[in-house]
Amino acid sequence: MEQPEQDVVTQTVSTHLPKLETTVRATSQTPGTAIFEVKNVSIYYGAFKAVTDVSLPIYENEVTAFIGSSGSGKSTVLRAFNRMNDLVQGARVDGEMTYRGADLYGKDVSATAVRRRIGMVFQKPNPFPKSIYDNVAYGPRINGIRNKARLDEIVEKSLRRAALWDEVKNRLKQSGLALSGGQAQRLCIARTIAVEPDVVLMDEPASALDPIATLAVEDLIRELKQNYTIVIVTHNMQQATRISDRTAFFSVLTDSKNDTRTGVLVEHGPTQQIFEDPRDSRTQAYVTGRMG
Amino acid sequence: MSATVQTGPATPAGPVSGLWPRRPLGDRAFQLLALLSGLLVLVILVLIAVTMSQQSTQWFTTAGWSGVFSADWDPTNNKFGAMSFVYGTAVVSVIAIAVAYPLSMGVSLLLNEVVPRRWAQPIVYVIDLLAVVPSVVWGLWGFAVFIPWLQTTIYPHVASAVNHIWILGNLFGPLNGNYVSGASFFTGGLVLAFMIVPIVTSLSREVMATVPGADKEGAYALGATRWEMIRGVVWPHSQTGIVGATLLGLGRAMGETIVVALVMGSSPTITSHLFTPGYAMPGVIANQFGEATVGEFRAALIGMGVLLFALTIVVNLTARAVVERNARRIRGSA
Ligand SMILES: Nc1ncnc2c1ncn2[C@@H]1O[C@H](COP(=O)(O)OP(=O)(O)O)[C@@H](O)[C@H]1O
Ligand SMILES: [Mg+2]
Numbered sequence: 001m002e003q004p005e006q007d008v009v010t011q012t013v014s015t016h017l018p019k020l021e022t023t024v025r026a027t028s029q030t031p032g033t034a035i036f037e038v039k040n041v042s043i044y045y046g047a048f049k050a051v052t053d054v055s056l057p058i059y060e061n062e063v064t065a066f067i068g069s070s071g072s073g074k075s076t077v078l079r080a081f082n083r084m085n086d087l088v089q090g091a092r093v094d095g096e097m098t099y100r101g102a103d104l105y106g107k108d109v110s111a112t113a114v115r116r117r118i119g120m121v122f123q124k125p126n127p128f129p130k131s132i133y134d135n136v137a138y139g140p141r142i143n144g145i146r147n148k149a150r151l152d153e154i155v156e157k158s159l160r161r162a163a164l165w166d167e168v169k170n171r172l173k174q175s176g177l178a179l180s181g182g183q184a185q186r187l188c189i190a191r192t193i194a195v196e197p198d199v200v201l202m203d204e205p206a207s208a209l210d211p212i213a214t215l216a217v218e219d220l221i222r223e224l225k226q227n228y229t230i231v232i233v234t235h236n237m238q239q240a241t242r243i244s245d246r247t248a249f250f251s252v253l254t255d256s257k258n259d260t261r262t263g264v265l266v267e268h269g270p271t272q273q274i275f276e277d278p279r280d281s282r283t284q285a286y287v288t289g290r291m292g
Numbered sequence: 293m294s295a296t297v298q299t300g301p302a303t304p305a306g307p308v309s310g311l312w313p314r315r316p317l318g319d320r321a322f323q324l325l326a327l328l329s330g331l332l333v334l335v336i337l338v339l340i341a342v343t344m345s346q347q348s349t350q351w352f353t354t355a356g357w358s359g360v361f362s363a364d365w366d367p368t369n370n371k372f373g374a375m376s377f378v379y380g381t382a383v384v385s386v387i388a389i390a391v392a393y394p395l396s397m398g399v400s401l402l403l404n405e406v407v408p409r410r411w412a413q414p415i416v417y418v419i420d421l422l423a424v425v426p427s428v429v430w431g432l433w434g435f436a437v438f439i440p441w442l443q444t445t446i447y448p449h450v451a452s453a454v455n456h457i458w459i460l461g462n463l464f465g466p467l468n469g470n471y472v473s474g475a476s477f478f479t480g481g482l483v484l485a486f487m488i489v490p491i492v493t494s495l496s497r498e499v500m501a502t503v504p505g506a507d508k509e510g511a512y513a514l515g516a517t518r519w520e521m522i523r524g525v526v527w528p529h530s531q532t533g534i535v536g537a538t539l540l541g542l543g544r545a546m547g548e549t550i551v552v553a554l555v556m557g558s559s560p561t562i563t564s565h566l567f568t569p570g571y572a573m574p575g576v577i578a579n580q581f582g583e584a585t586v587g588e589f590r591a592a593l594i595g596m597g598v599l600l601f602a603l604t605i606v607v608n609l610t611a612r613a614v615v616e617r618n619a620r621r622i623r624g625s626a
Contacts, residue, residue: 087512089408116515126506129528138524139514188510195514 032060033100035199035229036081041095043076045088050076051263054095056248058199063225065240065271066233068250068286073263074233077250078201080104081231082118083111100198116143119192123204125184127176127191132159132168135176135187139195154194162190163220182213189220193228200224202232206239218243237287240271247274249283341601348595354588360595365560367580372592374599376560380477380572381546381600384556387481387566388488388545393538395485396492400534403493404500405522416494423490431554434483435475439555443474447567462564472567475557480572483551488541495540499533499615500526532614539611547604549574573600 036058043051051073058064058081066074076085083104085091097104104114116139127135136155145151155172159165164186168179176187185205192200202221206214221230221243234240240247248268252261267280278284314320352360355372362373399419403412451472454460466472503526511521557569558579573596584590 082513084509084513087509112512112515112517114515115513120509120513122506122509122513124506126504126510128507128510128525130524138511138516142514142516142520142524191510191514 032062032229034058035060035100036104037096037098038077039096041077041080041093041097043073043080043085044090044092044094046090049260049262051250051265052253054265056265056268058229058231059246060229061225061227062245063221063230063232063243064246064248065244066231066248066250067235067237067240068263068266069252070235071261071263072250072252074250075203076263077265078203078231078233079120081199081201082115082120084115084120086111116195117197118199118201119195119197121185121188121192121200121202121205124208125181125188127179127184127187129175129177131173132176132179132187133172136190136194139191143195158190158194159187161193161224162186163216163223164190180213182209182216185209185213185217186220189217189224193224197228199229199231202230204233204235207235214239237275241275244271247271249274249278249280249286251282251286341598344594344598344601348591348598350588351591351595355592363560363562365576367584367589370588372588374573374592374596376562377571377573377576377596378599379562380480380552380556380560380570380575381603383477383566383570384480384484384552384572385542385546387478388484389538389542391482391485392488392492392541392545393534396489396496396538396541397534399489399493400496400500401522401526404497405518405526416497419490419493422486423494425487427487427548428550430483430487431550434479434551434555438483439474439479441474442479443472447472447474447476447478451567463566465565467563467565467568473557473569475555475569476567477556477570478566480552480556480570481566483555484545484548487548487551488545491544492537492541495537495615496530496534499530499537502533503529532617536611536613536615539607539614543604543608543611546607547574547600549578553578573597 034057038057039055041051041054042049054073054077066078068074079085080093080097081099081104085093093105099114099118103109128138130138133155136158137151140151140154145154156165156169159168164183167183168174168187176184179187185208189200189205205221206217209217218239221232224230232244246268247270249266250263251266253264254261266282267274267278269279274283275287278287351372355362359371359373361375361378362371363375363379364371364373365376403415407415448466450464451466454463455465457465464478507525507529508521511525516524552572553575556572556575558571558575559569560571560576561568563570577593577597577600581590581593584593
């Protein structure tokens with residue numbers, strides 16, 4: 001993992017060729033397949049341009065962290081990956097976003113189909129007002145799985161993977177709302193992986209948790225990396241260094257003339273490089289300023 | 293405070309007066325008014341219950357339990373059994389709920405989750421307008437327009453279509469071979485349903501609006517379609533609240549008088565056939581109280597009022613309890 005990452009940096013710095021075949025051929029030189037390609041993406045909420053001109057790849061079976069000040073568009077970009085922004089009236093994505101070579105915003109692409117492959121965990125744990133079992137079984141059920149034995153198996157497997165099974169195996173019928181914050185968040189992770197997604201997006205999944213629960217979720221993220229590609233927004237830079245392979249730093253571009261604030265992607269690369277040898281002075285200021 | 297205190301330095305205010313700064317007159321007057329009117333409402337309620345019960349004792353003592361709850365209503369022969377009216381009220385209420393509940397549910401889901409906000413608002417205005425249509429207008433419309441139409445265009449066809457089908461035939465088939473009537477249990481239930489749909493819809497919408505956006509996003513993020521999201525999130529969250537809203541609607545429907553007096557056909561009958569005339573408690577009170585000047589007749593009608601009063605109070609209290617429990621459950625989850 002460590003060594004080939006260098007190639008990726010040079011590759012991302014150089015101009016991307018727009019043809020799909022190039023992406024496929026490039027695979028052999030990179031640590032993983034680029035599962036997402038983001039090219040010159042700007043995202044609007046109505047007339048307001050929230051982020052401008054973002055380009056970056058996301059690699060398979062890696063943890064990519066989005067860091068940066070609040071309002072720099074991290075969540076906005078993250079939610080573009082599984083088309084959650086579609087749910088916001090007036091939200092619009094400009095530019096090119098591909099998922100495994102396919103245009104995510106293509107005309108015939110269904111947002112629900114996208115979300116079944118690309119799951120999401122939110123900042124505030126949001127278990128449904130149902131039993132623990134039904135929370136986890138929700139996704140498989142909407143995918144048409146009705147067989148009780150099969151569902152039991154999926155629920156157990158997902159809860160085990162989310163490191164929650166031992167704590168809840170004797171009270172699966174209890175409401176998901178009765179869990180502690182950290183447990184509820186792990187339940188939400190179990191719920192997300194129960195549909196066997198390809199990618200898991202996480203928007204500050206630990207920011208509402210206490211330090212111990214946070215470490216438990218971080219351990220879990222490292223575990224999940226074996227099977228999933230993870231993109232995580234985090235406020236906490238130590239967290240980014242602890243769990244991510246690659247980091248993207250976002251910042252706010254303030255235009256005092258028009259009084260607008262737009263998010264930009266300042267730089268991205270292997271986490272170690274971003275924190276120890278940032279190319280951009282803004283990144284430098286951010287990572288040193290916050291880390292002390 | 294300022295005006296009263298500053299008036300006279302000569303006033304011996306006393307050392308303690310500063311602890312009791314006089315609140316503005318309007319404030320105190322309002323508090324008193326609120327307290328008095330609250331008490332007044334309670335007193336009036338109790339007085340109604342007590343005096344009504346007193347005036348109806350003759351009925352209960354003369355007829356006894358079996359007489360009161362018999363189906364024999366024949367004032368000229370001093371038979372005052374209330375059962376057919378209780379039955380009529382129960383049946384129209386059930387029909388009203390059975391129609392209003394899914395209708396209100398559908399409309400509120402549509403308005404809250406499907407229709408874009410800028411179109412939803414005008415629809416809400418129209419529905420709310422329905423709520424202010426006076427009930428006598430509903431009754432007149434039901435009598436003059438709805439009944440003739442149902443009697444000629446709808447009921448006969450429905451009745452002959454289901455005539456020999458198990459259960460359906462008993463409910464919607466013609467009575468005694470070919471008899472259906474526009475003025476009937478079913479029409480009463482339908483018109484009551486139209487009357488309570490606005491209030492039930494508006495309460496249901498409020499309940500659904502409390503479903504956390506985060507929960508909805510959670511479902512969508514798992515690849516749920518809008519319908520799957522509604523079934524998996526909006527529904528379990530608001531189910532009991534909507535049941536409560538419907539029960540509140542039921543409380544209204546049960547006591548509603550003019551509609552049942554005009555569109556049900558005013559015939560004390562107990563039958564499963566819904567396309568035949570029936571009679572509900574408020575209907576018989578309104579129609580016959582004018583003639584019931586004396587004795588047990590009068591006491592029986594007043595007694596029926598007491599029964600109805602008790603019934604609506606029970607339904608309303610149940611509804612409030614259900615709504616409150618739902619609200620607590622949702623707050624607990626927040
Ligand atoms: N639903 C929305 N509607 C309108 N503006 C939004 C919405 N969500 C975010 N924004 C705006 O977009 C910008 C980026 O927000 P966000 O992506 O949430 O930033 P971050 O996650 O980095 O804190 C902010 O200026 C924010 O106010
Ligand atoms: Mg954010």
